[in-house]
Amino acid sequence: MNWEPWTGCYKISDGCTNCYFYGPNAKRHDQGEVVKTDKFDWPVRTNKKGEYNIKGDKILATCFATDFFLPEADGWRAEVWAMIKERQDIDFLILTKRIDRFMVSLPRDWGDGYENVNIGCTVENQERADYRLPLFLSYPIKRRFIACSPLLEPIDISPYLHGVHHVTAGGETGRAARECDYDWVLQIREQCAKADVTFWFKNTGAVFKRDGVVERINPFKETTVAKELGINDLRGKRLF
Numbered sequence: 001m002n003w004e005p006w007t008g009c010y011k012i013s014d015g016c017t018n019c020y021f022y023g024p025n026a027k028r029h030d031q032g033e034v035v036k037t038d039k040f041d042w043p044v045r046t047n048k049k050g051e052y053n054i055k056g057d058k059i060l061a062t063c064f065a066t067d068f069f070l071p072e073a074d075g076w077r078a079e080v081w082a083m084i085k086e087r088q089d090i091d092f093l094i095l096t097k098r099i100d101r102f103m104v105s106l107p108r109d110w111g112d113g114y115e116n117v118n119i120g121c122t123v124e125n126q127e128r129a130d131y132r133l134p135l136f137l138s139y140p141i142k143r144r145f146i147a148c149s150p151l152l153e154p155i156d157i158s159p160y161l162h163g164v165h166h167v168t169a170g171g172e173t174g175r176a177a178r179e180c181d182y183d184w185v186l187q188i189r190e191q192c193a194k195a196d197v198t199f200w201f202k203n204t205g206a207v208f209k210r211d212g213v214v215e216r217i218n219p220f221k222e223t224t225v226a227k228e229l230g231i232n233d234l235r236g237k238r239l240f
Protein backbone atom coordinates (compact mmCIF):
# COMPACT_ATOMS: atom_id res chain seq x y z
CA MET A 1 0.00 0.00 0.00
CA ASN A 2 1.16 3.53 -0.75
CA TRP A 3 0.57 6.60 1.37
CA GLU A 4 1.22 10.03 -0.11
CA PRO A 5 0.51 12.69 2.56
CA TRP A 6 1.64 15.27 0.02
CA THR A 7 2.23 15.31 -3.70
CA GLY A 8 4.54 17.17 -6.07
CA CYS A 9 8.29 17.16 -6.35
CA TYR A 10 11.16 18.56 -8.41
CA LYS A 11 14.55 17.50 -9.64
CA ILE A 12 17.40 17.15 -7.16
CA SER A 13 19.88 14.97 -9.07
CA ASP A 14 20.53 13.06 -12.29
CA GLY A 15 18.26 10.19 -11.28
CA CYS A 16 15.30 12.59 -11.39
CA THR A 17 15.77 13.54 -15.06
CA ASN A 18 12.98 11.33 -16.40
CA CYS A 19 10.84 11.13 -13.27
CA TYR A 20 7.23 11.24 -14.38
CA PHE A 21 6.10 12.85 -11.13
CA TYR A 22 7.30 16.27 -12.25
CA GLY A 23 8.12 18.21 -15.39
CA PRO A 24 6.83 17.66 -18.92
CA ASN A 25 5.79 14.06 -18.28
CA ALA A 26 3.89 14.78 -15.08
CA LYS A 27 0.53 13.11 -14.86
CA ARG A 28 -1.00 16.40 -13.77
CA HIS A 29 -0.23 20.01 -14.58
CA ASP A 30 1.89 21.76 -11.96
CA GLN A 31 3.06 18.61 -10.28
CA GLY A 32 6.21 20.45 -9.24
CA GLU A 33 4.07 22.31 -6.71
CA VAL A 34 4.10 20.52 -3.36
CA VAL A 35 0.62 20.27 -1.82
CA LYS A 36 -1.07 18.18 0.86
CA THR A 37 -3.27 15.35 -0.41
CA ASP A 38 -6.70 14.35 0.83
CA LYS A 39 -5.01 11.28 2.35
CA PHE A 40 -2.83 13.37 4.64
CA ASP A 41 -4.14 11.74 7.84
CA TRP A 42 -5.02 8.38 6.27
CA PRO A 43 -3.14 6.09 8.73
CA VAL A 44 -5.03 7.48 11.73
CA ARG A 45 -8.50 7.84 10.20
CA THR A 46 -11.15 5.81 11.97
CA ASN A 47 -14.58 4.43 11.14
CA LYS A 48 -17.79 5.01 13.13
CA LYS A 49 -16.77 2.35 15.63
CA GLY A 50 -13.53 4.21 16.31
CA GLU A 51 -11.41 1.55 14.59
CA TYR A 52 -8.62 2.51 12.25
CA ASN A 53 -9.59 2.30 8.58
CA ILE A 54 -6.19 0.78 7.84
CA LYS A 55 -5.78 -2.39 9.86
CA GLY A 56 -2.46 -3.18 11.52
CA ASP A 57 0.34 -5.46 10.36
CA LYS A 58 0.65 -3.56 7.08
CA ILE A 59 3.51 -1.97 5.18
CA LEU A 60 2.95 1.57 3.96
CA ALA A 61 5.27 2.83 1.24
CA THR A 62 5.36 6.50 2.25
CA CYS A 63 6.08 9.35 -0.18
CA PHE A 64 7.24 7.07 -2.99
CA ALA A 65 5.70 9.52 -5.48
CA THR A 66 7.20 12.62 -3.89
CA ASP A 67 9.96 13.09 -1.29
CA PHE A 68 9.39 12.88 2.47
CA PHE A 69 12.19 15.37 3.15
CA LEU A 70 11.18 18.17 0.78
CA PRO A 71 11.68 21.56 2.48
CA GLU A 72 8.21 22.56 1.25
CA ALA A 73 6.75 19.90 3.60
CA ASP A 74 8.63 21.06 6.70
CA GLY A 75 5.49 22.59 8.22
CA TRP A 76 3.50 19.32 7.86
CA ARG A 77 6.08 16.70 8.81
CA ALA A 78 5.72 16.90 12.63
CA GLU A 79 2.08 15.82 12.25
CA VAL A 80 3.09 12.97 9.98
CA TRP A 81 5.73 11.77 12.46
CA ALA A 82 3.07 11.80 15.19
CA MET A 83 0.80 9.61 13.02
CA ILE A 84 3.67 7.24 12.30
CA LYS A 85 4.43 6.98 16.00
CA GLU A 86 0.77 6.32 16.81
CA ARG A 87 0.63 3.43 14.32
CA GLN A 88 3.33 1.18 15.76
CA ASP A 89 1.46 -1.73 14.16
CA ILE A 90 2.38 -0.48 10.66
CA ASP A 91 5.82 -0.52 9.06
CA PHE A 92 6.49 2.71 7.19
CA LEU A 93 8.97 2.67 4.30
CA ILE A 94 10.33 6.11 3.51
CA LEU A 95 12.44 6.48 0.38
CA THR A 96 14.39 9.67 -0.30
CA LYS A 97 16.87 11.41 -2.54
CA ARG A 98 17.19 14.15 0.08
CA ILE A 99 18.82 12.23 2.91
CA ASP A 100 20.96 15.30 3.66
CA ARG A 101 17.81 16.90 5.10
CA PHE A 102 17.28 14.05 7.53
CA MET A 103 18.60 15.63 10.75
CA VAL A 104 16.66 18.88 10.29
CA SER A 105 13.46 16.94 9.70
CA LEU A 106 13.27 14.80 12.83
CA PRO A 107 10.73 14.91 15.66
CA ARG A 108 12.05 15.76 19.14
CA ASP A 109 11.51 12.25 20.48
CA TRP A 110 13.23 10.46 17.61
CA GLY A 111 16.16 9.25 19.78
CA ASP A 112 17.83 6.34 17.97
CA GLY A 113 14.89 6.09 15.60
CA TYR A 114 11.33 4.74 15.64
CA GLU A 115 11.15 0.94 15.43
CA ASN A 116 8.48 1.01 12.71
CA VAL A 117 10.34 3.34 10.32
CA ASN A 118 12.52 2.03 7.50
CA ILE A 119 14.50 4.76 5.77
CA GLY A 120 15.65 4.13 2.21
CA CYS A 121 18.42 6.18 0.62
CA THR A 122 18.29 6.31 -3.17
CA VAL A 123 21.48 6.39 -5.23
CA GLU A 124 21.67 6.34 -9.00
CA ASN A 125 25.42 6.66 -9.68
CA GLN A 126 28.75 6.46 -7.87
CA GLU A 127 28.99 10.18 -7.23
CA ARG A 128 25.63 10.30 -5.44
CA ALA A 129 26.44 7.06 -3.57
CA ASP A 130 29.70 8.56 -2.28
CA TYR A 131 27.89 11.72 -1.17
CA ARG A 132 24.65 10.32 0.28
CA LEU A 133 25.61 6.99 1.81
CA PRO A 134 28.22 8.21 4.36
CA LEU A 135 25.62 10.72 5.60
CA PHE A 136 22.94 8.03 5.65
CA LEU A 137 25.12 5.74 7.78
CA SER A 138 25.97 8.52 10.21
CA TYR A 139 22.33 9.21 11.16
CA PRO A 140 20.33 7.54 13.94
CA ILE A 141 18.10 5.12 12.02
CA LYS A 142 16.85 1.75 13.26
CA ARG A 143 16.24 0.18 9.86
CA ARG A 144 18.02 1.21 6.66
CA PHE A 145 17.80 0.19 3.05
CA ILE A 146 19.52 1.42 -0.10
CA ALA A 147 17.68 1.76 -3.41
CA CYS A 148 20.02 1.83 -6.43
CA SER A 149 17.45 3.32 -8.72
CA PRO A 150 17.30 4.35 -11.45
CA LEU A 151 20.58 2.51 -11.88
CA LEU A 152 22.56 4.59 -14.40
CA GLU A 153 26.05 3.11 -14.16
CA PRO A 154 28.06 0.53 -12.21
CA ILE A 155 28.09 1.47 -8.51
CA ASP A 156 30.31 0.13 -5.76
CA ILE A 157 28.30 0.35 -2.53
CA SER A 158 30.44 -2.19 -0.68
CA PRO A 159 32.05 0.44 1.64
CA TYR A 160 28.56 1.45 2.80
CA LEU A 161 26.79 -1.81 3.60
CA HIS A 162 27.52 -2.12 7.33
CA GLY A 163 24.33 -1.49 9.27
CA VAL A 164 22.20 -1.68 6.11
CA HIS A 165 19.36 -4.22 6.15
CA HIS A 166 18.44 -4.45 2.50
CA VAL A 167 19.35 -3.23 -0.99
CA THR A 168 17.19 -2.91 -4.09
CA ALA A 169 18.20 -2.13 -7.67
CA GLY A 170 16.08 -1.11 -10.62
CA GLY A 171 16.29 0.45 -14.05
CA GLU A 172 14.72 3.66 -15.29
CA THR A 173 11.15 3.63 -16.55
CA GLY A 174 9.46 5.75 -19.22
CA ARG A 175 9.89 6.58 -22.89
CA ALA A 176 13.15 8.47 -22.48
CA ALA A 177 14.64 5.89 -20.09
CA ARG A 178 18.38 5.34 -20.05
CA GLU A 179 19.83 1.88 -20.36
CA CYS A 180 20.22 -0.44 -17.39
CA ASP A 181 22.90 -3.09 -17.77
CA TYR A 182 22.27 -6.41 -16.05
CA ASP A 183 25.99 -6.68 -15.24
CA TRP A 184 25.67 -3.60 -13.00
CA VAL A 185 22.78 -5.27 -11.19
CA LEU A 186 24.75 -8.48 -10.69
CA GLN A 187 27.72 -6.55 -9.35
CA ILE A 188 25.56 -4.93 -6.67
CA ARG A 189 24.03 -8.27 -5.83
CA GLU A 190 27.52 -9.70 -5.39
CA GLN A 191 28.51 -6.83 -3.08
CA CYS A 192 25.41 -7.54 -0.97
CA ALA A 193 26.10 -11.28 -0.85
CA LYS A 194 29.61 -10.63 0.46
CA ALA A 195 28.22 -8.34 3.19
CA ASP A 196 25.31 -10.69 3.96
CA VAL A 197 22.75 -8.02 3.09
CA THR A 198 19.54 -9.06 1.32
CA PHE A 199 19.14 -7.94 -2.28
CA TRP A 200 16.10 -7.45 -4.51
CA PHE A 201 16.08 -6.71 -8.27
CA LYS A 202 12.96 -4.58 -8.46
CA ASN A 203 12.54 -3.87 -12.16
CA THR A 204 14.55 -4.02 -15.37
CA GLY A 205 13.72 -0.52 -16.49
CA ALA A 206 12.43 0.22 -19.98
CA VAL A 207 15.78 -0.32 -21.74
CA PHE A 208 17.54 -3.42 -20.47
CA LYS A 209 20.89 -4.77 -21.60
CA ARG A 210 21.72 -8.38 -20.95
CA ASP A 211 24.47 -10.53 -22.48
CA GLY A 212 25.29 -7.64 -24.83
CA VAL A 213 21.72 -7.41 -26.17
CA VAL A 214 19.67 -4.28 -25.53
CA GLU A 215 15.93 -4.83 -25.31
CA ARG A 216 12.96 -2.50 -24.78
CA ILE A 217 10.81 -3.97 -22.03
CA ASN A 218 7.04 -3.56 -21.87
CA PRO A 219 6.35 -1.18 -18.93
CA PHE A 220 3.91 -3.67 -17.42
CA LYS A 221 6.51 -6.43 -17.50
CA GLU A 222 9.57 -4.72 -16.04
CA THR A 223 8.96 -6.19 -12.58
CA THR A 224 8.08 -9.67 -13.84
CA VAL A 225 11.12 -9.90 -16.11
CA ALA A 226 13.36 -8.86 -13.22
CA LYS A 227 11.74 -11.41 -10.91
CA GLU A 228 12.01 -14.21 -13.46
CA LEU A 229 15.76 -13.80 -13.54
CA GLY A 230 15.65 -15.42 -10.10
CA ILE A 231 18.35 -13.41 -8.36
CA ASN A 232 16.31 -12.06 -5.43
CA ASP A 233 17.13 -12.96 -1.85
CA LEU A 234 13.81 -14.14 -0.47
CA ARG A 235 14.79 -13.27 3.10
CA GLY A 236 14.10 -9.64 2.12
CA LYS A 237 10.64 -10.40 0.77
CA ARG A 238 8.38 -9.33 3.64
CA LEU A 239 9.35 -5.70 3.89
CA PHE A 240 10.58 -4.98 0.43
Ligand code: SF4
Pocket residue numbers: 009010011012013015016019020021022064065066067097
Ligand atom coordinates in the same frame (compact mmCIF):
# COMPACT_ATOMS: atom_id res chain seq x y z
S1 SF4 B 1 13.15 13.13 -5.81
FE1 SF4 B 1 12.03 11.35 -6.58
S2 SF4 B 1 9.91 12.05 -6.90
FE2 SF4 B 1 11.24 13.88 -6.72
S3 SF4 B 1 11.73 14.42 -8.83
FE3 SF4 B 1 13.40 13.12 -8.04
S4 SF4 B 1 12.83 11.04 -8.65
FE4 SF4 B 1 11.00 12.32 -8.84
